[in-house]
Amino acid sequence: MMNVMVIGKGGREHALAWRLKQSPRAGTIFCAPGNAGTASDGITNVAIEYTETDKLQRFCLREKIGLVVIGPEDPLAAGLADFLRGKGLKVFGPSKDAARIESSKVFAKELMRHADVPTAEFRVFDHPQPARDYIETRDYPVVVKADGLAAGKGVMVCKTGPEAVSAVRRIMTDAEFGSKAGRNVVVEKRLDGEEVSVLALVSGRTFLPLPACQDHKAVGDGDTGPNTGGMGAYCPAPVATPELMKEWERTVFFPTIHAMKRGRYPFQGVLFGGFILTNQGTRVLEFNCRFGDPETQVLIMRLKTDLLDLLEAVADERLQEFEEKIVWDTRPAVCVVLCSGGYPGKYDNGKPITGIADADRLPDVKVFHAGTKIDERDRLVTDGGRVLGVTALGDTLADAKARAYEAVKLISFTGMHYRSDIADKALKVKPVAAPTEAPKLPAKFRKPGGQDTNSEKPAN
Incomplete structure (x- = not known):
């Protein structure tokens, strides 16, 4: 039996802790700090923030934690995995150096350029005026990205030059996402096409891609309004054909992971690739260094x-034992995120929530808590912008969508809003064929026992 600590308090962490608790080997599952949903599922919440590193380390040692699973990007970017490993704890999650693939958009884009990973044309700026001058010379729409972490809101897809100039001002001059995040900006060519999220477990020389998902970033139906941390997701994404998945292994995951090993910041954990399918082929929009949210909810429902x-196999560099052995429910899953009024802008917390128990009683439905708490009057109330992730399985994608929205209708809180079109793209989209000339994935990288013939040996 193994005690496990999950770091974080969102929907991703609730889903991970909920599934971990179902393991026959699971002892006590702790969540620091957790939320009302983790507590209601028999997970032990611990009132420790990830910044309280010494307190967290002492707790893990005292409770004989066999595995620490770090959920959000902020603690990974801050080096929590390095700190806990240095104290002798087993950790799932990349080092601070490897987490730069998400914590710095500049680092990620330059890594992609170095590894010859297909991505959009881009320029990096450390001052607003040169960025504005560059934008004014472009005859195509651009995307403006804050370099640092911005809770999923630091990417601004601009239709016009004035919009892009305004985005630079918001990021660099107004420091809307913090002075550190806005120190540099990436300005890249805007791409059009279907977006897909593919997460891959990475350990040593082995990586195993998980089924493709599609997230919905914009707050409104039809992808309208500002970007959010994610308004819903479905899995699998039909547009990600088996041929495309193999292509992405060869052209994205293999060169990226191998370049990180050669650079002496090897990746261990889950590497999240955000792809867009353009008329010129697949391009990588971004990388994340952790499980996605709400992608985790739909993946966990199917796992x-x-x-x-x-x-544990990832943390021990034994992932090759699971090569082609991960088992998935054949049924698709849909997650609909319920948000506080005003999100992704200013919103109020403390709104009482009703109907979750009724929704959870529906067959093949699970409501994952993202921003909830129990208040001083012992009421379940909102405690964040994204409040709940209502997740359902169905015999078909249409069935899963219908079941998820059936559960949504049972839940209520003041100001609640959500998208009504989650998964609609998949119900209409036609799969895109993969190029046939892509090179084969070197077997040595997928098979840790293989002979490495590369003259540049990866770091240990």
Whole structure:
């Protein structure tokens, strides 16, 4: 039996802790700090923030924690995985150096350029005036990205030059996402096409892609309004054909992971690739260094393999034991995120929530808590912008969508809003064929026992 600590308090962490608790080997599952949903599922919440590193380390040692699973990007970017490993704890999650693939858009874009990973044309700026001058010379729309972490809101897709100039001002001059995040900006050519999220477990020389998902970033139906941390997701994404998945292994995951090893910041954990399918082929929009949210909710609903075994194998660099052995429910899953009034702008917390128990009683439905707490009057109330992730399985994608929205209608809180079109793209889209000339994935990288013939040996 193994005690496990999950770091974080969102919907991703609730889903991970919920599935970890179902392992036959699971002892006590702790969540620091957790939320009302983790507590209601028999997970032990611990009132420790990730910044309280010494307190967290002492707790893990005292409770004989066998595995620490770090959920959000902020603690990974701050080096929590390095700190806990240095104290002798087993950790699932990349080092601070490797987490730069998400914590710095500049680092990620330059890594992609170095590794010859297909991405949009871009320029980096450390002052607003040169960025504005560059934008004014472009005859195509651009995307403006804050370099640092911005809770999923630091990417501004601009239709016009004035919009892009305004985005630079918001990021660099107004420091809307913090002075550190806005120190540099990436200005890149805007791409059009279907977006897909593919997460891959990475350990040593082995990586295993998980089924493709599609997130919905914009706050409104039809992808209208500002970007959010994610308004819903579905899995699998039909547009990601088996041929495309193999292509992405060869052209994205293999060169990126191998370049990180050669650079002496090897990746261990889950590497999230955000792709867009353009008329010129697939391009990488971004990388994340952790499980996605709400992608985790739909993946976890479909996963049948023991999650504890899987994450421990990553931490132990034994992931090759699961090569082609991860078992998934054949049914698709849909997650609809319920948000506080005003999100992604200013919103109020403390709104009482009703109907979750009724929704959870529906067959093949699970409501994951993202921003909830129990208040001083013992009421379940909102405590964040994204409040709940209502997730359902169905025999078909249409069935999963219908079941998720059936559950949504049972839940209520003041100001609640959500998208009504989650998964509609998949119900209309036609799969895109993969190029046939892509090179084969070197077997040595997928098979840790293979002979490495590369003259540049990866770091240990």
